[in-house]
Amino acid sequence: MALDRIDYELLRLLRKNARMPNKDLAERVGVAASTCLERVRRMREAGVIKGFHAELEPDAIGCNLQAMISIRLVVHAKTQVTAFHDHLLQLPEVLGFFHVAGANDFLVHVGVADSAALRRLVLESFTTRPEVAHVETNLIFEFRRNTDLPTTPPHAIRLADER
Incomplete structure (x- = not known):
C-alpha cells in the first residue's frame, strides 16, 4: 500500500495519541471526517496500523x-x-x-x-x-517510548511544515 503525506500525518498523530477523535484527526490534517475515517480504516485493513494499545504504568x-x-x-x-x-x-x-x-x-x-x-x-x-x-x-531503570514515527520519507513531509 502506498502512503501519501496525509497518511503519514495521520500515523504520526495516532502514534502520539491513538484515542484522538476522528473529527480532531481530520481537522489537524485538513480533510473531511469521512475521508479521515476511510484512510484510517484502509491503513488498518492493509496492516499498516496493526493495533491500538493502552500504555500502562508498570x-x-x-x-x-x-x-x-x-x-x-x-x-x-x-x-x-x-x-x-x-x-x-x-x-x-x-x-x-x-x-x-x-x-x-x-x-x-x-x-x-x-x-x-x-x-x-x-x-x-x-x-x-x-x-x-x-x-x-x-x-x-527507566523506559520511555518515543511517539514519533521512526522514519518519514521525503515525499511525506509533515503537513504542519507546509503551513
Missing part, C-alpha cells in the same frame, strides 16, 4: 522491576527458534521481545514484582529450556 500493575534478558540459543534451527518464540508468547511476564542478529538471538523485555520473581523467571522459564545456551539479565 508500578500500578505490580511490575516494580523490569529487565532486558539476552538469550543465546544452542542451535539456530527454525524449529528451535519457533519453539522459543512460542514459549515467550506464553509467559505473562514478557512485555515484548526482539529476535535479533549478533551475539545473542533474543532480547526479552520482562516485568516482574521483585528480584525474587525475576530470579524465578530466569531459572524456571529460560535456563531450563533445551534450546537456550546462555542467559544474561540487565535491569531496566
